[in-house]
Amino acid sequence: xxxxxxxxxxxxxxxxxxELRELVQTCxxxxxxxxxxxxxDIGLAVETLRKYFPFWDNLDDNCLDAETIxxxxxxxxxxxxxxxxxxxxxxxxxxxxxKKFRALSIRRLGEIFLGSxxxxxxxxxxxxxxxxxxxxxxxxxxSYEERRKRLAxxxxxxxxxxxxxxxxxxxxxxxxxxxxxxxxxxxxxxxxAGERRSVDYWSFIRGGSYQDTVRxxxxxxxxxxxxxxxxxxxxxxxxxSSIDTPxxxxxxxxxxxxxxxxxKNVNPT
Amino acid sequence: xxxxxxxxxxxxxxxxxxxxxDKLKHAIHLLLFRRGKMPGAKEWELKARLGKNYKEIxxxxxxxxxxxxxxxxxxxxxxxxxxxxxxxxxxxxxxDARYLVTLKGTLTPKEARLxxxxxxxxxxxxxxxxxxxxxxxxxxxxxxxKLLADKVGRWKTxxxxxxxxxxxxxKEDEAGSFTLGWRxxxxxxxxxxxxxxxxxxx
Numbered sequence: 001x002x003x004x005x006x007x008x009x010x011x012x013x014x015x016x017x018x019e020l021r022e023l024v025q026t027c028x029x030x031x032x033x034x035x036x037x038x039x040x041d042i043g044l045a046v047e048t049l050r051k052y053f054p055f056w057d058n059l060d061d062n063c064l065d066a067e068t069i070x071x072x073x074x075x076x077x078x079x080x081x082x083x084x085x086x087x088x089x090x091x092x093x094x095x096x097x098x099k100k101f102r103a104l105s106i107r108r109l110g111e112i113f114l115g116s117x118x119x120x121x122x123x124x125x126x127x128x129x130x131x132x133x134x135x136x137x138x139x140x141x142x143s144y145e146e147r148r149k150r151l152a153x154x155x156x157x158x159x160x161x162x163x164x165x166x167x168x169x170x171x172x173x174x175x176x177x178x179x180x181x182x183x184x185x186x187x188x189x190x191x192x193a194g195e196r197r198s199v200d201y202w203s204f205i206r207g208g209s210y211q212d213t214v215r216x217x218x219x220x221x222x223x224x225x226x227x228x229x230x231x232x233x234x235x236x237x238x239x240x241s242s243i244d245t246p247x248x249x250x251x252x253x254x255x256x257x258x259x260x261x262x263x264k265n266v267n268p269t
Numbered sequence: 270x271x272x273x274x275x276x277x278x279x280x281x282x283x284x285x286x287x288x289x290x291d292k293l294k295h296a297i298h299l300l301l302f303r304r305g306k307m308p309g310a311k312e313w314e315l316k317a318r319l320g321k322n323y324k325e326i327x328x329x330x331x332x333x334x335x336x337x338x339x340x341x342x343x344x345x346x347x348x349x350x351x352x353x354x355x356x357x358x359x360x361x362x363x364x365d366a367r368y369l370v371t372l373k374g375t376l377t378p379k380e381a382r383l384x385x386x387x388x389x390x391x392x393x394x395x396x397x398x399x400x401x402x403x404x405x406x407x408x409x410x411x412x413x414x415k416l417l418a419d420k421v422g423r424w425k426t427x428x429x430x431x432x433x434x435x436x437x438x439x440k441e442d443e444a445g446s447f448t449l450g451w452r453x454x455x456x457x458x459x460x461x462x463x464x465x466x467x468x469x470x471x
Contacts, residue, residue: 109392116461
């Protein structure tokens with residue numbers, strides 16, 4: 001047939017191959033959910049196959065024809081599933097859903113998931129398989145540099161020395177040393193306690209601001225732990241007294257006693 | 270649990286009860302202790318370890334677990350919806366179906382937080398799963414990424430999607446499309462999810 005094919009027939013053969021390849025590509029795009037399955041008119045596609053079938057003259061052409069039929073069958077299957085899906089309770093318009101995602105709060109979306117989630121109950125344990133999987137994951141993971149490139153975060157900041165000024169500015173360290181602060185507060189406690197030997201805990205820790213109050217309470221906790229001070233309950237109030245000869249270690253039978261410092265309870269002086 | 274399972278009689282008076290109690294214990298061990306990559310136990314495994322009356326044992330276990338807001342769920346291997354044992358669908362089971370113990374009810378946000386789930390991660394999971402469902406079970410990665418990035422940010426989106434794939438909530442094919450993973454099929458009631466989403470006002 002190839003030898004006897006006239007020029008118009010050869011033109012049709014080329015056009016037919018092109019059309020079939022386009023059909024296959026469209027079917028593949030539909031399979032990958034890039035288009036709606038009904039985007040393709042199956043009747044028209046079959047008509048195209050029928051039109052060019054008499055011109056196929058070699059094995060490749062017939063294979064292309066068979067592949068096209070195969071892909072069309074897939075699309076037909078997807079059309080069937082879509083019809084079934086549209087008639088099911090799971091159907092929601094994708095555009096409407098996207099709008100809903102934008103409108104709903106993170107919390108509400110999380111609650112929706114919780115309303116339909118029945119998690120598996122299982123006892124996990126570390127196994128040899130688990131360790132091997134972890135190692136594989138670690139081995140295959142891209143380097144930090146590569147991951148930064150993927151996220152397009154720009155050039156990373158180079159490591160630099162952080163001096164005391166920077167740490168103090170960041171609130172990580174105070175300029176005064178911790179021990180000095182403790183000693184200063186202990187002296188203050190001794191002075192304020194005076195002859196009565198004790199002072200009200202809340203009045204002692206109260207500072208100029210809430211942050212200052214928390215800081216003082218934090219240091220007092222160390223005075224108590226290291227045996228520089230003692231805390232006693234007197235009725236409804238808590239009393240703090242200093243110890244003149246500190247042992248430097250926690251006394252026997254000491255208990256941990258958390259005290260919440262609420263803003264409403266601490267009015268700065 | 271021991272009292273409940275062997276509670277009807279003492280060991281000496283009714284040896285059958287004792288035998289049955291052992292089987293129940295064995296079954297719960299098989300279902301709760303993870304031995305491979307997946308939790309739960311395959312049907313052939315239960316048959317081999319518990320004997321020919323394994324279906325009855327699983328049914329009884331399901332009844333017992335019901336008191337603790339748990340249930341035994343049977344998940345069919347491919348493209349099959351999850352079915353409840355209590356619905357009487359255990360007959361005609363295939364050997365490669367998997368049995369799992371799941372929560373019967375649902376968790377409150379506080380309970381979910383306590384078990385390590387952040388509410389924003391759950392929100393992201395809602396978006397990812399619901400979007401794949403609206404796309405009839407398969408959605409291109411770029412589309413899911415774009416949707417999630419609008420809500421939780423680009424950096425977090427990439428991390429979360431990888432986590433969802435690793436945990437089995439989503440499955441990614443070579444073409445870069447997402448489908449629903451085994452864990453979603455086992456844990457999430459898709460009908461409830463889509464209904465809740467439709468009912469909630471934007």
